[in-house]
Amino acid sequence: MSKREGEVWRALGLMSGTSLDGIDVAVIETDGEKIYGRSHAATYPYSEAFREKLRAGLAEAATLTDRGARPGRLRMLEQYLTELHAEAISHYLTDHEIAPESIDLVGFHGQTVLHRPEARLTVQLGDGALLARLAGRPVVYDLRAADVAAGGQGAPLAPVYHRALAADIAERPVAVLNLGGVANITWIGRDGTLIAFDTGPASAMIDDWVQTKLGKPFDADGRIAAGGAVHESIVADYLRHPHFAELPPKSLDRNAFSLDAVAHLSPEDGAATLAAFTAASIAQSLSHLPEPPQLLVISGGGRRNDTMVAMIAQRTGIDIQHAEDFGIDGDGVEAEAWAFLAVRSALGLPITFPGTTGVSGPLTGGVRADPA
Incomplete structure (x- = not known):
């Protein structure tokens, strides 16, 4: 063809x-x-x-x-x-x-x-x-x-598609936040400029945690995390990883972080702490953007973790809407x-750009x- x-x-x-x-x-x-x-x-x-x-x-x-x-x-x-x-x-x-x-x-x-x-x-x-x-x-x-x-960086690659999807969204700047195994953000400026990078883990660590502790493939609706307490000192330790101080573009391997820091916690506390880590890493990542987005549009399987999404809203202070609110299938975006x-x-046609992966052109x- x-x-x-x-x-x-x-x-x-x-x-x-x-x-x-x-x-x-x-x-x-x-x-x-x-x-x-x-x-x-x-x-x-x-x-x-x-x-x-x-x-x-x-x-x-x-x-x-x-x-x-x-x-x-x-x-x-x-x-x-x-x-x-x-x-x-x-x-x-x-x-x-x-x-x-x-x-x-x-x-x-x-x-x-x-x-x-x-x-x-x-x-x-x-x-x-x-x-x-x-x-x-x-x-x-x-x-x-x-x-x-x-x-x-070879990642993320979806930003050029995110920009096409966001063509009819009035708010600018706007950001698309994909909560897959790893979380990545695409910032779309007033003139269409793209900045994108992996903010940190999303579902991968939580999935691995509940699989190890409870034999479950994921934390459905964030119910396990909802029953736990966040250990903020562990979140702070995770945030000392060099990735978070690096300027974008940047990307992460799925296994960049170990579960050792939460190994001693209950299943509920571990899930809550890992969800808080995801939220805190996203909030911290906003400092790398030219200006805060007016709106975060979330997609990916992690958007179903209600506990994690609530933590992201609380820690970023930014209006969050699901992809479905704009007629976009949040499961299908990737x-x-x-x-x-x-x-x-x-x-x-180009699929990666200096502002999304750090490639020279x-x-x-x-x-x-x-x-x-």
Whole structure:
């Protein structure tokens, strides 16, 4: 499928990212600049058995120095992960009565298992060529690599899509806060200027905590944290991490922080303290912006943690609204972004910028794989 700039593409995005929840799928219609249509997003959860395999894979990937290497179980894990993504595409298209041949392009994120931009290293498990063959559609993947190789942070990549989404929001400056495994913020200035960076952890630490302590994959609605007390001294210790003093752009690995500091706490107190850490890190991050946003629009799975969202509102003092308040599917934003980025990549348009990743100039990226 070959289209030119200005033509509208129907693109499907796949996001698994840094969380271990599952695969988010969404379809948008775009010319790479504007959004002309969006379908409902869907999530296809990983089984708990596969989550365990991914956790083991994260540990194995921690020693990688070659981003193309797949030692031990990583090769088999990548193949199975790719097959799961192909199944997710098939289920999604069937569930939404979308003809496969109507999809012009697939944007494939893969599962991040290592992100160390300071070493010019980022690793996402996912075989784009295999997915193209299984899905029978062109696939754009490995969208972070070119930016990291050029000295950028390789994250966050969604800001250019956030700006397109926020085109009809009157408040300026406005910020989109994505609460995934890691939290990232996109600040959109009055003239459309973008500043973006990872503010700190969001759901990853809490998910790992409640899984370890209670065998639960996440803190549903923040109910566990709601029953606990925040240990502010631990929050303060976490905030001494060098990441928070660094000027943006900057990004974080999912496993940048240890749970050791909360290991002695009850499940409730640990969840509350980790939620407060997320909120405090977001509040502290606002000092890096040219001016405070008038509005925070939140997306990502963490927006369902009511306790954490209330803490963010309290610690930032900024009006918070959910993505859904603007007709945006908060679960689908990242998957939609990957569809959008795939189209921009296919058109040779920039996907990262000095204000979002620290790369020296606007840069495109991604690798295309065709089914044949």
